[in-house]
Amino acid sequence: MEAEIKAQIPGLDQVISDYAIGYLDHASRQYTPDSDAPGQSPLGEAAECITALLVSASGDLSDQNSLAIRNLVDKFISKLSAADGVDGERRQMAATARKLDHAIQVGSQRNMSSTLGLAGATVDLESANTRKVESRVDRKKLEKAERKIQAKQDRKVMKSVAYEASRLLDQPDDAQSYEDFYMQVNPLQLGADQVSKSKDIKVDGVDVSISGKRILTDTTLTMAFGRRYGLVGQNGIGKSTLLRALSRRELAIPTHISILHVEQEITGDDTPALQAVLDADVWRKHLLAEQEKISKELSALEAERVSLADTSTDAERLDKHREGLDTTLSDIHAKLSEMESDKAESRAASILAGLGFSEERQHYATKTFSGGWRMRLALARALFCEPDLLLLDEPSNMLDVPSITFLSTYLQSYPSTLLVVSHDRAFLNEVATDIIHQHSERLDYYKGADFDSFYSTKEERRKTAKREYDNQMVQRAHLQAFIDKFRYNAAKSSEAQSRIKKLEKMPVLEAPESEYSVHFRFPDVEKLSPPIIQMSDVSFGYSPERPLLRHVDLDVQLDSRIGIVGPNGAGKTTVLKLLIGQLQPTSGLISQNPRLRIGFFAQHHVDALDMNASAVGFMAKNYPGKQDEEYRRHLGAFGITGTTSLQRLSLLSGGQKSRVAFACLSLTNPHILVLDEPSNHLDIEAMDALSLALRNFQGGVLMVSHDVTMLQTVCTSLWVCEGGSVEKFDGDVKAYKKRILGQAGQGGVVERQD
Template identity: 35%
Template sequence: MIRATGLTLRRGAKVLLENTDFVINPGERVGMVGKNGAGKSTLFSLLQGRLDADAGTVFIPAGWRIASVEQEISDNSAPAREFVMDGDTHLRALQAERASTPDSNGHRIAELESALVEADAWSAPSRAEQLLAGLGFAPGQWLSPVNSFSGGWQMRLALARALMAPSELLLLDEPTNHLDLDAMLWLERWLGSYEGTVLLISHDTEFLDAVARTILHFDHGKLMRYRGGYEDFLTQRAERMRLTHLAWDRQTRETARLQSFIDRFKAKATKAKQAQSRVKALARMEVLAPLQAESGIDIRIPTPTSMPDPLLVLDKVSTGYTDDQGNARVVLRDVQLMVRGGGRIGVLGVNGAGKSTLIKTLAEELPVLAGERRASKGLEIGYFAQHQLDMLDLESTPLQHLSRLAPQAREQELRNYLGGFGFSGDTVNNKVAPMSGGEKARLALSLIVWQKPNLLLLDEPSNHLDVDTREALATALAEFAGSVLLVSHDRHLLRTTVDSFWIVADGQVHEFDGDLEDYRDWLAARSASARAEARNDARNDAQGGSAGAQGLDRKAQRRQDAEERQRLAALRKPLDSRLKKAEADMEQASRRLKELDALIADPDFYSEARREERISLLGEHGELSKRHGQLEEQWLELQEELESLAGS
């Protein structure tokens, strides 16, 4: 196990951890949470031996191999698959020695061949390809040089390389930052089957909740341990804070405000799946109120001056880019969509499908190549782009930025407004240049919503935000009276803020009748179809290549076919058994979830008299939802294995 005793860590004059103890048991999956700058990445550096503790000791078993993601990739022309395989340094060392050992040294060659078999050398290319496929790389990209990929895709390669390395301890620092939703779901499944110990830093709360079974929280120089996933941590910590009466008055006011909003939303919510999903996500806010009060970040988006309906229409629009030679490259075709007043839409699709292209077209950042974009009179757009942070003046302060937008406003009014976004006291006069990515994102968002837009177009607004700020943003967007179009891989943000979805795929944009669970099923079905098509193509190629082959021993062929059928039947039997058990467990979990959903939908459930019961049942609902999701993932994996056997 990993054991720390009397550990003290400092960064300059700042104390990150002081005289703290903690234990991480073998095989645990631990989420590390805390504010930006709390010391999470510094602790990772300590565990990797890159720095020393200021005081105390940390024990890691001597035989443990540690794998982590490289944060920077030097210019590398190696093929992507080879780069990933390089993560298994032991295998590469064996291969290098085998290549340099002369044939005359038969004894050493035998030892090396045995070691290579033990290191799974012959399956290494296939394992690397599975990692690449899971993280979104098409087969045609597997042999492309590393330096031909963009920075985000290079980070995916670095993640695949870390997963390739045999290890007993896996350190992952924000592994989902460059992943889309399908790659994130694949990574959740992969980590679920990893046998070693996982330490995970992530601001994506749903990813943390799906992977972590223990939470270590950086809390005022100590590491506090919480049992369960991220939702359990929130509930336990909120209750602990209530018991200690920390900022009780402010917490009570915040709880009342959020409860009032939840009640209003429940009163007008439809019975659509996504609306009901949002009701449950918003109900969780009552538990979170004291945590938001402690964070000091209280984002409020101003109410729009007017709300036309519809706000914006795309009528048979084609959109894309124009290259340097003036040639149009169409990304989306024949888009027929309407943004209604008060509409709250999440935009789904894999990386590269055209989500950002759609948002830029709506924001008039890209021209319409065909069709018509019709904007209502009175439309006011607030657009947060993926690269919004690059538009800030690094030599100016938050107060100077806002003063340029509102030269007539009083300074105290501007200070009060910026305070809601976490810029209080003298921080409003600090230059932007040394700020963290999260601070810059908060500032950029504050400047956008100051203008009182009635349509917010948000392209990955939470990428640089810590957990506290993400929660504050989710609350602010949930209460926003205008329309929202949101592109995000943060599932909690999507669940809390949107009522319906659009899906971008195959050059088209369509309304999606379902919630995020339905989208996960859609992705799985789409992936299975693509794999089946690839298998058929490979089989047809193989049959075509062997059409001229003659003279096979038919008796031997029949014997081989029979043996293969027996082998497949033996492989199918345990899979069929596990599949039936998963289906039975899913049915049982679904029945209980329906019972809990009925209780949660009852307005009386949110009365103060039922607070203790509510906390207990919401906790059970969260655990059961996680369990149901895990069973679904298991069922999908078993189905894929059976399909693979059928197609082999």
């Protein structure tokens, strides 16, 4: 069996092979399969579990591979289930079966591994990583594991909502509608007792893995109802993975707590945008339909009851049925009242307006909107549903400054629990009441902290821990030196023993994390005589009858630090493309110094990268003339260090790809940097490094950005693009946001409708 497994799955870890053989061998000796279908017997359940384990461990989830492994398991079981109960091969397997040095907890609720993504029986092999010796499988521990499997299966009420962290789906299941998934994750529960249940969340012993990489280990997730949590951490640390695990109830969140996760755009169809938002509240839609159905049924019963005598059996039956329907209808009315169903349409329109949808566009079909606007629709649907736990993953990436301003204002009075992943300092400062720092496979909590206070507290904690650790290392070294010198000295032996005891009693401190830092550096710029680049009375339109920009005058010099803001669709990116020559004006003049080199960072920079090449290989192909070591040093200046520069670009995170794009941009030695949303995908440390590099850059900077912190840090002048014009704003970003809030308040779109 072992040889056949290794032949089918080359490179399989020995511990998995041993466990599979020992588990099946034990099940065959402990139980006798009955005459029913094999899948219904205990041995059949063991076969299902081991098949799923081996398929997951192989890394090949195709149907062909799954069938081959299942046939291999069935072949082994047929030998184990022979008439005499134990044949020669089975005795040999039992003799060679070996035990892990840590017990494998099968289906343990507390230490459940999300790595394997098995349906039904899930097996945790992460605890086996530290094994040093191998021995025979322990029967008692296997029996205990089997009892845990059965207990877990008995408790499981939502088998179809299994979350597979090893195969995170970028797209929803085409066979399952939004309504079906929503009702599975959030089963509708009526009755007065539901209102009194606590909606605080506390889950102990959280373990989450993805693709064999441990994200969280034996940590605790705690969120108090009504608090707004900002989840922060480095790129690639697993923040989005945690949100997805929560959204699919992979973690033990009580079912009376409703959850909604905004991570992908909605599918476009003929449904108007406003109706799409209303339909997002599946509970409301379902309750309204049930209310109408029960009302009609009650009317029919009433009509039938009139013709019957009060003492008849049929009358009593109808009265009981009507009483039950009245109770259900009363619960539905109470739930709809709690949800403020009568205010739904006005609230949905208010949210859409705040996110940039005009009254006219609210009635457009969803299929007419671009991806960015569909993401806004998805966000509007989530805000409208108002779940008990709202999960947002980088909500500001697709929003402009006016929409971010609306969103932050709206969330400040969000009545339920919010968990948001964001790298926007200003947004977190305005929204978060608490910060959760994800690092080192654990979660650290900073209660009552916005991002700035969290950052200063975190640094103080790190410095204190490092100081304590360094002091203890000095003490340990001093004690150990004395012990080594005088341990065998008769005159000093008692003192040496005293120091040995003191050393043993000292608490073991873990080495503090090394400080995470990123550095960006752009090359020096040779001087050019002005004018550098100018737009004079420029107008532009993608069609003659609908001009987008009119009479734009803009001057960029080597010392310029210009930020362009405004609503999406107003023409900000178009201004940048006109400046770099990608578009030609319909009228007006754009002039530039003939020696000028412009570096353009596009909003969708990843499209220009070859995902099959490494960062060094991509640079060597597109910017030839240097040695590989030179490219690696250059990438190191943008935080791409070590072997990362030699990995395929498809394996890098979004933030790392952004850094590669910036490194390529700097190879052109630009005089002017033209940047379209440069902060997207960067973590906070990388954004700080980029802001510092742009401030120190000797050339000019012109950027379109929604990140308030970056605009405040880098830009010395602000230009507003709206209504077909681009005009200089007399004030900073904070003043611009106040103007937006003033306009929105007059329009009545920012305030919540309670």
